[in-house]
Amino acid sequence: MTLAVRRIVLDPAISSAILRLSAEFPDVGRRSIGLVVRTCREELRGSPTDALPELVERLARQRLHAPAL
Amino acid sequence: MGYVDVSGIRHTLPDGRVLLDDVSFRIGEGARAALIGENGAGKTTLLRIIAGDLLPEAGAVARTGGLGVMRQFIGSVRDDTNVQRFLVDLSPPAVREAWDAVEAAELALMESDDERAQMAYAHALSHWGDVGGYEAEVTWDTVTVAALGMPYEGCKYRELSTLSGGEQKRLALEGLLRGPDEVLLLDEPDNYLDVPGKRWLEERLLETRKTVLFVSHDRELLGRVADRVVTVEGGSAWVHGGGFVSYHEARSARHERLAELRRRWDEEHQRLIDLVRTLQQQAANSPDMANRYHAMQTRLAKFEAIGPPPERPPEQKVAMRLRGGRTGVRAVIAEQLELTGLMKPFDAEIWYGDRVGVLGANGAGKSHFLRLLAGQEVAHTGGCRLGARVVPGFFAQTHAHPEWQERTPVDLLWHGEPGRPGVDRGRAMAALRRYGLADSGDQLFRTLSGGQQARFQILLLELSGATLLLLDEPTDNLDVLSAEALEEALTAFDGTVLAVTHDRWFARSFDRFLVFGADGRVYESTEPVFDETRVQRAR
Numbered sequence: 001m002t003l004a005v006r007r008i009v010l011d012p013a014i015s016s017a018i019l020r021l022s023a024e025f026p027d028v029g030r031r032s033i034g035l036v037v038r039t040c041r042e043e044l045r046g047s048p049t050d051a052l053p054e055l056v057e058r059l060a061r062q063r064l065h066a067p068a069l
Numbered sequence: 070m071g072y073v074d075v076s077g078i079r080h081t082l083p084d085g086r087v088l089l090d091d092v093s094f095r096i097g098e099g100a101r102a103a104l105i106g107e108n109g110a111g112k113t114t115l116l117r118i119i120a121g122d123l124l125p126e127a128g129a130v131a132r133t134g135g136l137g138v139m140r141q142f143i144g145s146v147r148d149d150t151n152v153q154r155f156l157v158d159l160s161p162p163a164v165r166e167a168w169d170a171v172e173a174a175e176l177a178l179m180e181s182d183d184e185r186a187q188m189a190y191a192h193a194l195s196h197w198g199d200v201g202g203y204e205a206e207v208t209w210d211t212v213t214v215a216a217l218g219m220p221y222e223g224c225k226y227r228e229l230s231t232l233s234g235g236e237q238k239r240l241a242l243e244g245l246l247r248g249p250d251e252v253l254l255l256d257e258p259d260n261y262l263d264v265p266g267k268r269w270l271e272e273r274l275l276e277t278r279k280t281v282l283f284v285s286h287d288r289e290l291l292g293r294v295a296d297r298v299v300t301v302e303g304g305s306a307w308v309h310g311g312g313f314v315s316y317h318e319a320r321s322a323r324h325e326r327l328a329e330l331r332r333r334w335d336e337e338h339q340r341l342i343d344l345v346r347t348l349q350q351q352a353a354n355s356p357d358m359a360n361r362y363h364a365m366q367t368r369l370a371k372f373e374a375i376g377p378p379p380e381r382p383p384e385q386k387v388a389m390r391l392r393g394g395r396t397g398v399r400a401v402i403a404e405q406l407e408l409t410g411l412m413k414p415f416d417a418e419i420w421y422g423d424r425v426g427v428l429g430a431n432g433a434g435k436s437h438f439l440r441l442l443a444g445q446e447v448a449h450t451g452g453c454r455l456g457a458r459v460v461p462g463f464f465a466q467t468h469a470h471p472e473w474q475e476r477t478p479v480d481l482l483w484h485g486e487p488g489r490p491g492v493d494r495g496r497a498m499a500a501l502r503r504y505g506l507a508d509s510g511d512q513l514f515r516t517l518s519g520g521q522q523a524r525f526q527i528l529l530l531e532l533s534g535a536t537l538l539l540l541d542e543p544t545d546n547l548d549v550l551s552a553e554a555l556e557e558a559l560t561a562f563d564g565t566v567l568a569v570t571h572d573r574w575f576a577r578s579f580d581r582f583l584v585f586g587a588d589g590r591v592y593e594s595t596e597p598v599f600d601e602t603r604v605q606r607a608r
Contacts, residue, residue: 043188044191046195047191047194047198048194048195048197048203055187055190055191055194058187059184059187059188062182062183062184062187063184066184
């Protein structure tokens with residue numbers, strides 16, 4: 001399940017992850033990727049800032065790979 | 070600031086002997102207390118009880134301010150522990166637990182990259198941040214730079230076994246002194262440290278605001294640092310509120326007072342017994358005396374129920390008889406000797422009867438030099454030979470005798486070895502008794518304390534008939550009394566002595582000194598030189 005979350009402005013953890021995942025998943029819309037990434041970012045709130053970009057990207061990749069239920 | 074409050078501690082050994090009974094003392098905020106006592110008196114056991122490693126049979130330990138513990142084995146770590154794990158283990162429990170959780174989560178991620186594992190990893194990292202893990206890593210960087218001259222990232226996977234004993238100790242001390250714990254328990258923190266290292270330790274302990282309880286046998290360190298002395302003896306502990314300088318006097322006065330109290334108690338006891346006997350006879354003749362007789366019986370019973378005051382602790386008797394024997398006049402001749410990669414070539418002549426202190430910083434090659442003289446394989450160029458009838462006897466620094474670990478002292482003495490004939494059990498026990506080891510004769514070698522192992526090694530030297538003693542830090546684990554006994558034995562020894570030592574007190578008993586300089590130069594000195602700095606080598 002994905003959550004509708006507010007847009008987080010100027011978050012490198014999000015922008016770089018969206019960029020890379022868009023290239024990795026060309027069949028998925030950029031808007032959908034953005035939504036998954038922001039949801040992951042919100043769920044990982046509280047994680048150490050330095051580790052956040054990697055954590056967000058890995059979790060988002062995992063969710064994009066997962067078959068739709 | 071923290072404190073430690075020990076009250077009514079009792080501990081019994083597996084063989085039923087009471088090691089500690091009714092041990093009570095308090096180390097207040099900011100105190101620097103030395104814990105001293107004879108080898109095997111129970112110092113390390115008491116530290117383990119305070120640290121929470123051992124549960125006392127009775128009594129309790131109260132403490133505040135977080136507890137940092139440096140254990141005795143640090144300095145001789147030979148397993149695959151790396152710097153990172155070592156620093157984690159020295160950290161407060163919350164940091165340790167958070168670290169273990171991060172490691173477990175990382176391992177789980179390697180197995181499976183699913184969402185659950187990822188969330189667990191993120192949670193572990195958050196927790197790591199919450200308990201101050203990132204700040205701890207910053208501190209570790211400061212610690213490794215100070216102790217090893219390298220940033221944390223550059224040495225965190227380095228195995229501790231590749232560091233010298235002094236480097237291991239210094240790493241632990243830097244970690245604890247810069248860490249958050251307010252109470253530090255340090256079990257022989259000065260072992261393996263060279264003299265500049267000991268001086269550094271003294272300064273750091275003097276300037277720290279933490280509460281410190283430390284075990285040490287170094288008389289100089291005790292004299293400079295300790296502001297009170299906790300003595301474990303006679304199965305209990307007492308506190309001398311002054312420094313080590315006035316300690317011997319205070320201990321003698323206490324022993325005399327205890328002996329006097331005991332004498333008075335014995336006298337009063339005997340007087341009451343005599344009275345009971347007299348009244349018993351009188352009661353037999355006169356029924357009027359029966360009441361007085363019963364009253365006196367009750368008084369005696371109450372007196373005995375309270376029990377006698379503690380006895381004066383028995384003095385440890387250590388009698389070392391290092392005999393030696395006449396050898397050629399020139400005992401050791403070194404000609405352009407160079408230990409490969411350790412020092413520049415040097416010449417030296419050591420004469421029969423010389424007492425030579427081998428001094429210098431850690432890593433300068435002093436131990437290698439002794440091992441070479443002992444006939445072990447050490448890479449070298451140039452010449453080094455022993456004179457006529459010179460029989461070397463070697464005392465190893467770290468007691469590295471893996472072949473002894475599962476054997477008992479009696480067994481080792483009974484079997485003998487090349488150059489040292491075996492002796493029967495009676496003679497073995499007699500010899501062990503002289504070294505204060507009679508109770509440990511049938512204990513496995515590995516279970517002996519550091520000081521007991523050291524004394525046993527000296528006993529083997531005595532029995533081997535060595536005429537050249539090569540001693541590598543012999544006083545490191547010896548209690549003060551045993552160290553003094555060794556000094557006396559060396560004075561009486563008919564032969565030549567070479568001793569590597571960082572014990573400033575011990576070093577002053579030598580005639581001349583061979584100094585291994587930081588620049589690789591080896592030179593002679595008539596006075597002890599303790600200022601040689603650490604040898605810098607590419608890592």
